[in-house]
Amino acid sequence: MTEGARVRYAPSPTGDPHVGNIRTALFNWLYARHTGGQFILRIEDTDQARIAPGALESIMESLEWLGLEWDEGPGVGGPHAPYTQSERHATGIYGDAADRLTAAGNGYYCYCTPEELTEMRQEQQRLKKPPRYDGRCRELTESDHRAREGTRRVVRFAMPTDGPPIVVNDIIRGDVNFDPSVLDDFILLKSDGFPTYHLANAVDDHLMEISHVLRADEWLSSTPKHLLLYRALGYEPPHFCHLPLILGPDRARLAKRHGATSVLDYRDTGYLPEVMVNFLAL
Ligand code: GLU
Numbered sequence: 001m002t003e004g005a006r007v008r009y010a011p012s013p014t015g016d017p018h019v020g021n022i023r024t025a026l027f028n029w030l031y032a033r034h035t036g037g038q039f040i041l042r043i044e045d046t047d048q049a050r051i052a053p054g055a056l057e058s059i060m061e062s063l064e065w066l067g068l069e070w071d072e073g074p075g076v077g078g079p080h081a082p083y084t085q086s087e088r089h090a091t092g093i094y095g096d097a098a099d100r101l102t103a104a105g106n107g108y109y110c111y112c113t114p115e116e117l118t119e120m121r122q123e124q125q126r127l128k129k130p131p132r133y134d135g136r137c138r139e140l141t142e143s144d145h146r147a148r149e150g151t152r153r154v155v156r157f158a159m160p161t162d163g164p165p166i167v168v169n170d171i172i173r174g175d176v177n178f179d180p181s182v183l184d185d186f187i188l189l190k191s192d193g194f195p196t197y198h199l200a201n202a203v204d205d206h207l208m209e210i211s212h213v214l215r216a217d218e219w220l221s222s223t224p225k226h227l228l229l230y231r232a233l234g235y236e237p238p239h240f241c242h243l244p245l246i247l248g249p250d251r252a253r254l255a256k257r258h259g260a261t262s263v264l265d266y267r268d269t270g271y272l273p274e275v276m277v278n279f280l281a282l
Pocket residue numbers: 009010011012044201214215216219
């Protein structure tokens with residue numbers, strides 16, 4: 001068993017926390033307490049358009065109601081403060097990481113407009129190819145870049161186009177192989193300069209010295225990208241554990257049509273926190 005695991009719950013404040021999402025928090029909290037480690041709350045709010053007013057408060061209230069106190073994070077601070085990505089963004093850490101990646105040839109500026117991207121996707125659909133960025137801005141020369149100075153641009157990761165499969169060693173699933181050639185040159189910095197989930201997540205897990213990433217299954221397909229980012233940035237990757245989702249009786253992902261999904265709805269209808277924790281844990 002790992003002593004003193006550092007784990008995190010990293011919600012995006014896009015609405016009331018779903019019970020499935022809070023279950024991830026519970027598993028992280030349990031693992032931190034079990035190993036005598038730390039449970040960190042990090043707010044992933046770099047997708048500014050998706051932020052819902054009051055969501056941050058609901059997340060904190062849900063955790064507090066269930067007794068999942070965090071050792072570092074909003075409200076309590078800690079050695080890696082701030083713990084909210086929009087505030088971390090202001091310190092320049094994500095931009096610096098993107099600069100390091102571009103300087104080393106692992107990232108590049110892309111000036112494609114939304115219209116060009118739509119056209120590219122349509123063409124790929126027509127040819128029955130998987131939709132992905134075709135890398136056309138990878139080949140731009142110094143003078144091409146100079147000519148585009150001042151135009152809207154993003155920074156993309158330059159995916160290795162061949163090479164061995166990327167192996168995600170997952171604590172639950174074992175080795176999961178991903179073929180790098182089917183992965184996209186994903187965006188690192190958006191045109192507003194904010195990092196994407198992938199970049200901010202990898203940079204923060206490293207800087208916050210996270211030892212174990214315990215998150216929902218739906219993120220498994222992002223993990224090969226994160227592993228490549230770790231490698232390109234010279235970071236030691238954490239251990240990964242992708243947790244199965246909570247399903248409804250019909251085996252589909254638990255959703256509103258199955259009943260209440262918001263943790264706070266259960267509180268408001270009179271459920272005791274112990275009941276909720278017991279249900280989620282089992
Ligand atoms: N911000 C992501 C979410 O909303 C975090 C995923 C992860 O834990 O890496 O679930």
